[in-house]
Amino acid sequence: MKLHAGKTVINNCRLFDGTGSAAKESQALHYEDGIITYVGDAATQPESDSPGTTIIECPNLTVMPGLVEAHFHPTYFNVSELADLDIKYPVEYVTLLAAANAKLALECGYTSARSGGSLFNIDVWLKKAINDDVIIGPRLASNGREICGVGGLMDWNPDYRKIGMEGLVLLINGAEEARAAVRQLVKDGVEWVKTYPTGDAAAPDVNDHHTLCMTFEEMHAVVQTAHNHKLKVTGHCRATEGIKNALLAGYDCLEHGTFMDNETMDLLLARDVPVVPALYFELASIENGPAFNMPQAVIDGHQETLDGGTESARRILKEGGRIGLGGDYGFAWNPHGDYAKELSFFVNYVGFSVEETLMCATKTGSEIAGSDDKVGTLELGKLADLLIIDGNPFEDIRIMEDRSKFYAVIQNGIIKAGFSLHS
Numbered sequence: 001m002k003l004h005a006g007k008t009v010i011n012n013c014r015l016f017d018g019t020g021s022a023a024k025e026s027q028a029l030h031y032e033d034g035i036i037t038y039v040g041d042a043a044t045q046p047e048s049d050s051p052g053t054t055i056i057e058c059p060n061l062t063v064m065p066g067l068v069e070a071h072f073h074p075t076y077f078n079v080s081e082l083a084d085l086d087i088k089y090p091v092e093y094v095t096l097l098a099a100a101n102a103k104l105a106l107e108c109g110y111t112s113a114r115s116g117g118s119l120f121n122i123d124v125w126l127k128k129a130i131n132d133d134v135i136i137g138p139r140l141a142s143n144g145r146e147i148c149g150v151g152g153l154m155d156w157n158p159d160y161r162k163i164g165m166e167g168l169v170l171l172i173n174g175a176e177e178a179r180a181a182v183r184q185l186v187k188d189g190v191e192w193v194k195t196y197p198t199g200d201a202a203a204p205d206v207n208d209h210h211t212l213c214m215t216f217e218e219m220h221a222v223v224q225t226a227h228n229h230k231l232k233v234t235g236h237c238r239a240t241e242g243i244k245n246a247l248l249a250g251y252d253c254l255e256h257g258t259f260m261d262n263e264t265m266d267l268l269l270a271r272d273v274p275v276v277p278a279l280y281f282e283l284a285s286i287e288n289g290p291a292f293n294m295p296q297a298v299i300d301g302h303q304e305t306l307d308g309g310t311e312s313a314r315r316i317l318k319e320g321g322r323i324g325l326g327g328d329y330g331f332a333w334n335p336h337g338d339y340a341k342e343l344s345f346f347v348n349y350v351g352f353s354v355e356e357t358l359m360c361a362t363k364t365g366s367e368i369a370g371s372d373d374k375v376g377t378l379e380l381g382k383l384a385d386l387l388i389i390d391g392n393p394f395e396d397i398r399i400m401e402d403r404s405k406f407y408a409v410i411q412n413g414i415i416k417a418g419f420s421l422h423s
């Protein structure tokens with residue numbers, strides 16, 4: 001990804017640096033060749049009268065780190081039933097959709113993303129296209145085809161249909177096959193391995209949210225093999241037992257972390273494993289599901305998941321754990337482009353402060369994506385990945401949902417989206 005050439009001064013802004021301090025007024029941020037060289041009071045900023053310096057005057061604008069979508073599925077596309085994921089479109093078309101979703105996420109202020117699982121091996125090549133400036137999109141931490149036990153949540157086609165699932169999921173029986181699946185992903189070039197330790201409200205009959213879809217031995221084999229090859233492991237974890245198994249097996253992150261008892265919470269906090277609840281998805285399913293003929297048993301399961309997940313998220317934050325925000329967008333009732341609804345939801349429904357929510361969506365997100373040495377906070381020496389908003393999210397977080405209010409979305413110091421591009 002190219003770096004901006006030259007010097008830019010963002011002057012007189014409201015600035016939220018993502019490090020834990022509150023937003024401050026009358027601030028300035030300088031960057032040169034894509035690297036931040038000053039963050040602080042506008043009154044004490046170094047002079048910058050060198051020729052060619054770009055000066056952006058920002059009264060009433062808010063400058064913050066670019067957002068991180070920590071559970072991004074660029075290859076999911078208005079999925080309204082599970083079969084949409086495996087047989088609706090060929091890999092060629094899914095790849096084009098993924099490129100469009102990546103562009104949209106960047107336009108929505110998400111300068112980074114950690115994938116939550118990919119169809120085929122598209123993420124790896126999407127990341128390359130973004131890094132090589134072929135297309136625009138978030139700085140991507142790639143995932144691969146997902147690993148699930150045979151008969152588990154992601155194995156829904158009975159054998160008589162003769163549908164291969166190999167573009168979506170690697171189905172395993174036992175630790176040996178778990179190891180073989182990870183080795184396949186190592187060759188694919190992924191950074192993350194996504195697994196399915198548990199079921200979900202979406203499958204109330206045989207794989208509901210209290211069902212296990214992998215054994216501890218399988219999960220442990222995944223972690224040992226992945227860590228040996230320097231890959232990280234995460235998993236779809238709803239049932240308490242599955243969360244506990246993931247923590248004991250050495251998972252690097254938990255997706256959802258829905259139903260947690262005291263023992264599981266203590267284990268999570270002791271190991272400081274981040275959790276990405278992707279929780280607005282549950283509310284969207286409850287509110288919008290009926291219009292997509294979602295069965296009542298599924299909606300009831302989503303309600304139980306919403307209640308359990310909300311309680312867990314509140315506890316994790318209160319007790320000093322780490323939460324990343326990303327929303328499983330790409331379903332018909334929770335489409336791409338709505339990413340920042342997760343932020344409004346965490347403020348207005350879960351009860352996080354705007355500052356806490358934005359730190360989860362920037363600093364913690366970059367820690368999960370493994371890019372916190374480069375982005376995620378506005379500090380000296382970091383890359384200028386910024387979002388400049390025409391308004392004040394600390395007055396109303398919902399402005400984050402309205403990309404027409406984004407003055408600029410900046411990666412490596414280069415303005416990639418926002419209305420200033422066209423004015």
Ligand SMILES: [Zn+2]
Pocket residue numbers: 071073116117328
């Ligand atoms: Zn997901």
